[in-house]
Amino acid sequence: MSRINPRKELEGMIPYQVGESLEELKKRYGVAEFYKMSDNENPYGTSPLVKEAIQKYSSLVHLYPDGNSSLIVNALSEYHQQPVDRFVIGNGSDEVIRLIARAYINSGDEAVMADATFPRYQTNVLLEGGRAVTVPLKNGIHDLGAMQEAITESTKMVFVCNPNNPTGTITGKLELYKFIDSIPENILIIVDEAYAEYVTSIDYLETVQLIDKYPNLVVLRTFSKIYGLAGLRIGYGVMHPDIAAELKKAKDVFNVNHLAEMAAVAALSDQKFVSASAANNHSEREHLISELHSAGFAPLPSEANFLFVPLAKSQESIFEAFLKSGILVKMMSLPGFSLGMRVTIGQKEANEAFLRVINSFAIERVV
Numbered sequence: 377m378s379r380i381n382p383r384k385e386l387e388g389m390i391p392y393q394v395g396e397s398l399e400e401l402k403k404r405y406g407v408a409e410f411y412k413m414s415d416n417e418n419p420y421g422t423s424p425l426v427k428e429a430i431q432k433y434s435s436l437v438h439l440y441p442d443g444n445s446s447l448i449v450n451a452l453s454e455y456h457q458q459p460v461d462r463f464v465i466g467n468g469s470d471e472v473i474r475l476i477a478r479a480y481i482n483s484g485d486e487a488v489m490a491d492a493t494f495p496r497y498q499t500n501v502l503l504e505g506g507r508a509v510t511v512p513l514k515n516g517i518h519d520l521g522a523m524q525e526a527i528t529e530s531t532k533m534v535f536v537c538n539p540n541n542p543t544g545t546i547t548g549k550l551e552l553y554k555f556i557d558s559i560p561e562n563i564l565i566i567v568d569e570a571y572a573e574y575v576t577s578i579d580y581l582e583t584v585q586l587i588d589k590y591p592n593l594v595v596l597r598t599f600s601k602i603y604g605l606a607g608l609r610i611g612y613g614v615m616h617p618d619i620a621a622e623l624k625k626a627k628d629v630f631n632v633n634h635l636a637e638m639a640a641v642a643a644l645s646d647q648k649f650v651s652a653s654a655a656n657n658h659s660e661r662e663h664l665i666s667e668l669h670s671a672g673f674a675p676l677p678s679e680a681n682f683l684f685v686p687l688a689k690s691q692e693s694i695f696e697a698f699l700k701s702g703i704l705v706k707m708m709s710l711p712g713f714s715l716g717m718r719v720t721i722g723q724k725e726a727n728e729a730f731l732r733v734i735n736s737f738a739i740e741r742v743v
């Protein structure tokens with residue numbers, strides 16, 4: 377037992393539960409290959425241009441990367457039609473979340489967020505000595521009215537994950553606009569759009585273009601999801617240059633590696649790959665939702681590349697059935713859902729394998 381006391385903020389904190397390695401699971405279940413449907417990665421991989429870029433720049437790994445990540449900043453500036461000083465590039469957007477908390481949370485400051493959302497918001501706020509004020513989802517959707525009411529003198533920031541991980545739901549366009557408009561200027565509004573490219577609903581508000589009007593707005597995007605670069609670690613935030621300048625003070629100098637940056641430039645340039653991934657995801661999502669309903673399950677309405685399926689306690693054995701069939705999904709219990717699974721929408725073959733297990737658990741419909 378170490379006799380050195382860690383910071384009090386770490387007391388009682390549990391490290392993020394990283395799943396068992398695929399290699400271990402393969403051995404244990406005697407399965408040659410698993411369908412990984414647990415972490416919302418792109419099942420279609422990444423753009424072929426990314427592989428070319430990585431090969432091309434692999435001869436430069438002995439050099440430090442560009443600490444300003446200028447090439448990807450310029451490419452993003454063009455893509456979003458936003459000035460370069462509005463971008464902060466991170467080692468995944470996870471890092472941008474950490475920088476926001478690092479730069480803005482004083483001890484005792486409050487951060488308002490949904491009770492079932494991306495866990496890194498809460499962890500980083502707590503690490504800096506802040507308080508997470510969690511507001512229950514309403515029917516699996518952010519309750520923006522209640523979040524607005526949760527704002528106090530001590531509120532420093534609010535997080536809206538849109539689409540929300542792990543529920544896949546979005547907030548209405550007008551509702552979100554009114555919410556952003558209602559937040560006082562001294563409170564940061566962080567809208568996490570990690571899954572924006574997957575949304576097909578017309579009732580969805582992309583918020584980057586609102587930064588002109590709302591200098592307290594920070595929009596998060598990532599290359600880990602539809603762009604297929606989860607393993608390289610690169611994401612970004614778009615925000616008022618004054619906020620960007622504060623985050624840059626808190627960041628590590630060489631936070632984004634050169635291969636990740638060049639891969640992201642290549643990935644961003646291949647919007648055909650992005651739209652094909654989104655289109656495939658959309659048709660597979662519709663198919664899975666309709667089959668789940670036919671089998672008596674009630675997935676939440678998802679706009680992302682995953683579904684949240686609430687389960688009854690009595691259905692717990694479904695996880696073992698998935699593993700035996702070589703399918704890895706994410707089991708979770710959330711406030712309001714004592715048991716559920718989050719399943720990443722895969723390629724056709726994976727989805728059919730998933731549905732075979734689902735159908736063996738089909739519930740008699742009560743008419």
Ligand SMILES: *Cc1c(COP(=O)(O)O)cnc(C)c1O
Nearest residue numbers: 468469470494541570598600611
């Ligand atoms: C996956 C995810 C991220 C970030 O991922 P990075 O790999 O760190 O860029 C951020 N927010 C949400 C909601 C996510 O699901």
